[in-house]
Amino acid sequence: MGLPAYVAKRALVAIALVLVVGTLNFAILHLAPGGPETIFLNPRITPAARALILKSFGLDRPIQEQYLLYLEGMVTGNWGLSYFYTESAFNVVASRIPATLLLMLPSLILTVLVGILMGILSVRRPYSFVDRFLSSFAFFFYSMPVFWLGFILLTFFAVTLSVLPAGGMISITTTGFDVVDYLRHLILPMTALTLINLASFSLLVRSSMLEVLDQNYIVTARGKGLSERLVFYRHALRNGLLPTVTMLGLFVGSILSGAILTETVFSWPGLGSLTFDSISRRDYPVVLALFFIFSILTILSNLITDVVYGVLDPRITYD
Amino acid sequence: MTDTSSASRPYPARAATFWRSYSRNRGAVFAFFFLVALVSAAVLANYLFPGDVEAPDMSRIMLPPSFSAVLGTDYLGRDQLTMLVFGARTSLIVAFSAGGLLAVVGTIAGLLAGYFGGKVDGLIMRIADVFLTIPILPLILVIVSLTGPSLLNVMFAIGLTSWPVMARVVRSDSLALMKREFIEIERVMGASSRRIVFKHLLPNQLNSVLVYTSLSIPVVILTEAALEFLGLTPLSVSWGFMLNVAMNYWIRGTWWMSFFPGLAIFATALAFYFVSEGLKEALNPKLKRRRESLVAQIAERKK
Numbered sequence: 001m002g003l004p005a006y007v008a009k010r011a012l013v014a015i016a017l018v019l020v021v022g023t024l025n026f027a028i029l030h031l032a033p034g035g036p037e038t039i040f041l042n043p044r045i046t047p048a049a050r051a052l053i054l055k056s057f058g059l060d061r062p063i064q065e066q067y068l069l070y071l072e073g074m075v076t077g078n079w080g081l082s083y084f085y086t087e088s089a090f091n092v093v094a095s096r097i098p099a100t101l102l103l104m105l106p107s108l109i110l111t112v113l114v115g116i117l118m119g120i121l122s123v124r125r126p127y128s129f130v131d132r133f134l135s136s137f138a139f140f141f142y143s144m145p146v147f148w149l150g151f152i153l154l155t156f157f158a159v160t161l162s163v164l165p166a167g168g169m170i171s172i173t174t175t176g177f178d179v180v181d182y183l184r185h186l187i188l189p190m191t192a193l194t195l196i197n198l199a200s201f202s203l204l205v206r207s208s209m210l211e212v213l214d215q216n217y218i219v220t221a222r223g224k225g226l227s228e229r230l231v232f233y234r235h236a237l238r239n240g241l242l243p244t245v246t247m248l249g250l251f252v253g254s255i256l257s258g259a260i261l262t263e264t265v266f267s268w269p270g271l272g273s274l275t276f277d278s279i280s281r282r283d284y285p286v287v288l289a290l291f292f293i294f295s296i297l298t299i300l301s302n303l304i305t306d307v308v309y310g311v312l313d314p315r316i317t318y319d
Numbered sequence: 320m321t322d323t324s325s326a327s328r329p330y331p332a333r334a335a336t337f338w339r340s341y342s343r344n345r346g347a348v349f350a351f352f353f354l355v356a357l358v359s360a361a362v363l364a365n366y367l368f369p370g371d372v373e374a375p376d377m378s379r380i381m382l383p384p385s386f387s388a389v390l391g392t393d394y395l396g397r398d399q400l401t402m403l404v405f406g407a408r409t410s411l412i413v414a415f416s417a418g419g420l421l422a423v424v425g426t427i428a429g430l431l432a433g434y435f436g437g438k439v440d441g442l443i444m445r446i447a448d449v450f451l452t453i454p455i456l457p458l459i460l461v462i463v464s465l466t467g468p469s470l471l472n473v474m475f476a477i478g479l480t481s482w483p484v485m486a487r488v489v490r491s492d493s494l495a496l497m498k499r500e501f502i503e504i505e506r507v508m509g510a511s512s513r514r515i516v517f518k519h520l521l522p523n524q525l526n527s528v529l530v531y532t533s534l535s536i537p538v539v540i541l542t543e544a545a546l547e548f549l550g551l552t553p554l555s556v557s558w559g560f561m562l563n564v565a566m567n568y569w570i571r572g573t574w575w576m577s578f579f580p581g582l583a584i585f586a587t588a589l590a591f592y593f594v595s596e597g598l599k600e601a602l603n604p605k606l607k608r609r610r611e612s613l614v615a616q617i618a619e620r621k622k
Contacts, residue, residue, distance in 0.1 A: 024458075253454035287464055299452060
């Protein structure tokens with residue numbers, strides 16, 4: 001199987017996964033007490049609006065037809081109406097995506113850079129003081145709730161020292177998008193999110209590098225009399241980082257979970273705080289739409305990861 | 320367990336051997352006693368702090384830590400230390416029950432996949448892949464917010480979505496065991512599937528099941544705390560929900576309202592992590608040496 005066929009196969013798997021998530025959504029809707037009717041209907045709406053919504057979701061029809069209608073709605077963007085915003089849940093969710101990316105992407109870049117650095121420092125001398133210190137750092141933050149870390153940072157930097165803003169993405173007083181203002185707001189949430197993500201990422205870099213350093217071609221390179229520096233940075237680093245960086249795609253799910261909690265603490269106006277608000281408002285259509293968006297984001301990044309890996313690593317056979 | 324010489328020894332000797340290697344990890348010993356103390360405090364909470372935990376006392380609102388309230392009081396004037404000890408119940412109940420559930424489901428799925436192989440294996444691993452791909456916290460959020468935030472729903476939502484890693488571990492070990500000669504001989508001698516699974520596959524893996532269960536409990540604790548922090552809580556007395564409440568007050572500098580509940584979550588999760596490290600070293604020295612092969616994991620995904 002060549003590369004195009006491999007990509008096509010991966011894409012099919014991704015589409016199947018999206019279908020599974022849609023089905024899961026549908027199942028949860030019907031398992032909920034009261035069923036989809038209670039979930040989709042705002043108790044305060046008029047009978048006419050009620051009839052309209054019931055019709056648009058086909059809730060008066062047999063269940064198999066409802067299922068197909070539901071999937072069709074997922075494709076066309078008919079994800080129900082938000083009770084709170086009284087507009088399409090799809091639009092409500094879509095409008096929050098940029099803010100989440102403005103937090104996630106800088107944090108992701110920082111995680112990759114620092115994580116690689118930490119991994120290199122660890123494996124230069126395995127089981128040394130530096131290695132053990134960095135590993136302790138990793139499981140320390142692995143066990144730490146990101147929202148608690150957020151509180152600590154906020155209390156210290158925003159209340160005690162009051163040097164950084166206490167939440168939000170841009171100040172209310174600024175008009176338009178002020179980059180300096182955005183960066184000042186970014187520091188604390190990005191630090192919290194990055195520290196938590198670094199925990200698992202730096203361990204990944206470490207184990208991947210250690211594995212590569214065990215390979216025969218490293219022994220060969222050393223045997224050829226190459227300098228340790230050349231062996232480490234040319235032979236080991238390149239090969240060791242490849243699986244690690246692509247593994248990031250598989251991490252997007254947990255990074256998203258971290259972002260939900262971080263955004264909530266720092267009232268960052270993205271998908272995460274929308275999740276928190278929608279849960280407390282019992283705005284179920286938005287909650288479901290959020291889950292669907294999170295799943296699509298994760299599935300997409302998995303797809304990209306698989307494809308990139310397939311292109312970069314000639315050892316992968318497309319079977 | 321795989322070592323027959325230790326299996327034939329009387330139980331006290333085995334326990335002593337276990338403790339000797341476990342206690343080599345001082346962090347693990349400390350963590351174990353911390354957890355014992357925490358469980359005891361949670362069980363005896365009614366006797367340690369008699370009276371209604373949730374009764375407000377408007378004369379003592381948001382007091383910082385002092386001699387009369389060691390960890391301060393919250394926005395309703397309730398003693399935070401008392402709240403933390405009662406809150407430990409929620410965390411520990413969910414930790415053990417959801418942890419147990421994911422261990423049972425994961426082990427059964429892994430054994431089925433490893434024993435039968437072929438189509439059964441393919442089906443189970445595809446289901447596991449789905450749970451490994453879609454983001455788990457949002458999924459649990461949806462399930463719990465729609466089915467209602469009861470302790471039971473939280474437990475099932477976490478347990479039934481977090482088993483795939485366990486299933487993978489059990490499956491790969493089962494597959495390896497199935498290729499061994501003693502299983503081959505059992506088969507030739509006409510042993511039933513039940514005998515092979517319960518007499519060989521399962522006992523040989525109980526150690527790694529135990530290790531991975533204790534390793535997944537920190538994640539369970541953090542997930543449960545996150546759910547409560549996000550407001551999906553069945554009980555008002557829980558660590559996560561204390562942090563949810565603290566969110567409205569931290570701007571006034573009431574650091575003790577967020578610091579101590581978070582510390583409790585962190586310390587408990589970390590303690591389980593240390594215990595799992597200790598168990599790993601004491602129960603299965605092989606596990607320590609076997610590095611999780613990243614390249615192998617990715618190569619496996621391509622199949």
